[in-house]
Amino acid sequence: MTTDNRKSLDVSPAATRLKIWDMPVRLFHWSIVALIAMAWWSAEQRQLDWHRYIGYTVLTLILFRLLWGCFGSTTARFTHFVSGPKRVIDYFRNDLFARKISAHHGHNPLGGWSVIAMLGAMLLQTLLGLFAVDIDGIESGPLAYLVSFDTGRTAAEIHHLIFNLLLALIALHIVAILFYRFYKNENLVSAMILGSKHWHGEPKPMVHFPPALRAVVLFALSAAAVFVMVKFFGR
Amino acid sequence: MNLSVRRPAVKKIASRIVIASTLLSFGAIAATPEITDAIKSRRANYKEIGGAFKSINDEVKTGSPLIDTIQPLAQEILKRSSMQMNFFPAGSGPESGEKTRAKAAIWAEQDNFRKLHQEFTQAAEQLNSAISSGNVATITSAQKSLGMACKSCHDRYREAD
Numbered sequence A: 001m002t003t004d005n006r007k008s009l010d011v012s013p014a015a016t017r018l019k020i021w022d023m024p025v026r027l028f029h030w031s032i033v034a035l036i037a038m039a040w041w042s043a044e045q046r047q048l049d050w051h052r053y054i055g056y057t058v059l060t061l062i063l064f065r066l067l068w069g070c071f072g073s074t075t076a077r078f079t080h081f082v083s084g085p086k087r088v089i090d091y092f093r094n095d096l097f098a099r100k101i102s103a104h105h106g107h108n109p110l111g112g113w114s115v116i117a118m119l120g121a122m123l124l125q126t127l128l129g130l131f132a133v134d135i136d137g138i139e140s141g142p143l144a145y146l147v148s149f150d151t152g153r154t155a156a157e158i159h160h161l162i163f164n165l166l167l168a169l170i171a172l173h174i175v176a177i178l179f180y181r182f183y184k185n186e187n188l189v190s191a192m193i194l195g196s197k198h199w200h201g202e203p204k205p206m207v208h209f210p211p212a213l214r215a216v217v218l219f220a221l222s223a224a225a226v227f228v229m230v231k232f233f234g235r
Numbered sequence B: 001m002n003l004s005v006r007r008p009a010v011k012k013i014a015s016r017i018v019i020a021s022t023l024l025s026f027g028a029i030a031a032t033p034e035i036t037d038a039i040k041s042r043r044a045n046y047k048e049i050g051g052a053f054k055s056i057n058d059e060v061k062t063g064s065p066l067i068d069t070i071q072p073l074a075q076e077i078l079k080r081s082s083m084q085m086n087f088f089p090a091g092s093g094p095e096s097g098e099k100t101r102a103k104a105a106i107w108a109e110q111d112n113f114r115k116l117h118q119e120f121t122q123a124a125e126q127l128n129s130a131i132s133s134g135n136v137a138t139i140t141s142a143q144k145s146l147g148m149a150c151k152s153c154h155d156r157y158r159e160a161d
Helices: A023-044 A048-071 A085-094 A109-131 A149-182 A188-194 A212-233 B002-029 B033-060 B067-087 B110-133 B136-157
Strands: A016-019 A196-199
Touching (some): A023 A188, A023 A212
Antiparallel strands (some): A016 A196
């Protein structure tokens, strides 16, 4: 993976394409989109076996993303996109409503917090699911045996609430994407598919991409952690 | 001057009438203590049943349930299942104004509700005899049937979460 990714797609001679999202980030993103839809559908259809497997997969991906946020490529790292209030306010005042493509290679200071909110909600959601119990006492999360019926029911109720919170965050996410597309004329979706965006001006920022093997190892570790928890500590 | 004094006074009286009649109408639909008690008892009883059933479930999931653990729990469910029908007096549905997920259909379809409840009690009896047999496969299947009995009634007569 190199940062030099010039392509003939360029709209103007001055514009180049800058690679900002690595393959693991993009795969994570689109897998989560599909998995959230599947999780909702399996719950609606009361296919709780499927729902549990989907939940384990989501948890694996979230754990991987947290690790990738520490050891991944530049734009994937928390240190790169989690900003203090000063930078967020500054972005809100000076950049958000400017009708131009943002000069951020990666999440902007406001978008970074949206990512944190969604990751946090999904992590909380999967953890609650581990302890949730259904009203009929038939279905339960793998760790529900550790808590009382009442606590398990409360976990299930909050699990339900968090899903609605998640829907609200996703709606906000989509509204923001449309706002960037039509107000700021920046296509965030194509960047999340192709991995690169139009970049004007020099110098190009340095974006470091670690070897793919590191992502594979971190993903395997995440999957192993979830597997051990469910297989050896779950019922 | 007269007017300016009178108007607020009229307003005051009018608002008092509104408040008083609102309170009265609430009084009229408020549940009697018996109804409130019945709703409380049935919630508490169902919670005990749910808790006992969950504990059995937790054991069965291990693949080798401890008979000494699940036997008293299954007896508890059977005992409580037979009490449960006493806690559904007429007027203890959503119209009571109390916090309850019981649907009005319970009273509109009393025969079917009683039938489903009967099946629940039978499933609890079967679980007890399965546990006495000590056969894990029999216990597992009886435990599933009891869960399905809960579900069939909940699906129709309990307001979804």
